[in-house]
Amino acid sequence: MQLSPVRTLPSRLVLRGRDVLPGALVCAAIAVVATVIGSFVPVLGSALPAxxxxxxxxxxxxxxPRIAPGIGYSGKFLLQCAVVLLGAQxxxxxxxxxxxESFPVMISSLAVCLLAAWLxxxxxxxxxxxxxxxxxxxGICGASAIAAVSPVIKAKSAEISYAISTVFLFNIVAVAVFPVIGHLLNLDPHAFGLLAGTAVNDTSSVVAAASVFSAEALGFAVVVKLVRTLMIIPISIGLAGMEARRSGDGERLGLRRIVGLVPWFLVGFLVVTLAVSVGLIPPAATQALTSTSVFLVATALAGIGLSTDLGAIRRAGLKPLGLGAILSLLVTATTLTAMALTGAIG
Incomplete structure (x- = not known):
């Protein structure tokens, strides 16, 4: 007699734990080292060293292969958990x-990015x-957006790999460069959170760059980034319509598929935020959740660093890298311009 999924859940969780534990421990060990480095050099924080x-x-x-599953688990799931816990702030x-506040800046940079990518x-x-x-x-959110629209436009695996490798390179660059830009422009944490949340493409890099800049910028940057992530939905719908007109066989986006485009960690973030708002999470627990989130960020970024395939970035070729560089510069310039026009920066 076949066991029901509920009855087999504990054994499946144990097996999954055995798969991910070695790699997750490696990432956690790197996070500990990065945290120690950050304690001696506070300007670095723990994210960038990790x-x-x-x-x-x-x-x-x-x-x-022994630690690869745990590295992937840390780089994705633990980062998403960290974002959820940031809702406590x-x-x-x-x-x-x-x-x-962020919508006019965000929509301006997205429009410029998509138009420039096409032209x-x-x-x-x-x-x-x-x-x-x-x-x-x-323009939206790195690998998550690429994964969401790939089936819509019928992208091939090699094309997906090239795009992710290209975008990932500039994720890494953003972590080091954006805090420097913020300090050179004398941005306050609020303004830097808007800049990072709008102009840095991947959630992990937004979290890392904001963490390096200041703890105060982190919560604001994450909210801006999560609002920006929701743009996956209208962009995917628009691309589906264009693909259908072009080939006649573009993937249709029904209500179930549209709902599925909303990241679970965005929902989790809002649930935690709501719990704080109504007093279900006491102030004493907020600091503990925030500290846990910071360590999970370092652990996740260690996993992302360990997952970096420098060879794949080289194989992507110069043209995609060149386009990625141009788009990254345009998004940053547009974001700063829009911030100045809307009074977000002086």
Missing amino acids: IIIGVIVSAVRRPG LSIAAVLRVGA IGRAMGIERRIRTLIGVGT
């Missing part, structure tokens, strides 16, 4: 206020699907 250590270790020796009123990518002779993937990856 990802740098991970990249160096990966370049010296690629992780083997904010109230629902603050989230709505941040969303309304400049075509002028550079980059294949349509690759330039679309790099455009949405840079």
Whole structure:
């Protein structure tokens, strides 16, 4: 007699734990080292050292199959858990206020990015699907956006790999460069959170860059980034319509598929924020949740660093990398311009 899924759940969880534990422990060990480094050099924080250590270790020796599952688990799931816990820093009123404030800046940079990806990518002779993937990856939320729109435009696996490798390179660059830009422009934590949340493409890099800049910038940057992540939905719907007109066989986006585009960690973030707003989470627990989130960020970024495939970035070629660089610069410039026009910076 076959056991029901509920009855087999404990054994499946144990097996899953055995798979991910070795790699997760490696990432946690790197996070501990990064936290110690950050305590001695506060300006670095723990996020940047964690990802740098991970990249160096990966370049010296690629992780083997024994720890690979845990590295992937840390780089994705633990980061999402960290984002959920960051909701303890904010109230629902603050989230709505941040969303309304950031929307004009966010929509301006997204429009410029997508238009530039189409025009400049075509002028550079980059294949349509690759330039679309790099455009949405840079303009919305990195690999998550690429994964969401890939089936919509029928992208091939090689095209997806090129786009993710290209966008990932500029994720790493953003972690080191954006805090420097913020300090050079004398941005306060509020303004830097808006800049990072709008102009840095991947959630992990937004969290890392904001963590390096200041703890005060982190919560604001994450809210801006999560609002920006929701743009996956209208962009995917629009691309589905364009693909259907072009080929007649584009993937249809029904209600179930549209709902599925909303990341679970966005929902979790809002649930935690709501719990704080109504007093279900006491102030004493907020600091503990925030500290846990910071360590999970370092652990996740260690996993992302260990997952870095420098060879794949090299194989992506110069043209996609060039387009990624141009789009990243345009998004940053547009964001700063929009912030100045809307009074977010002086």
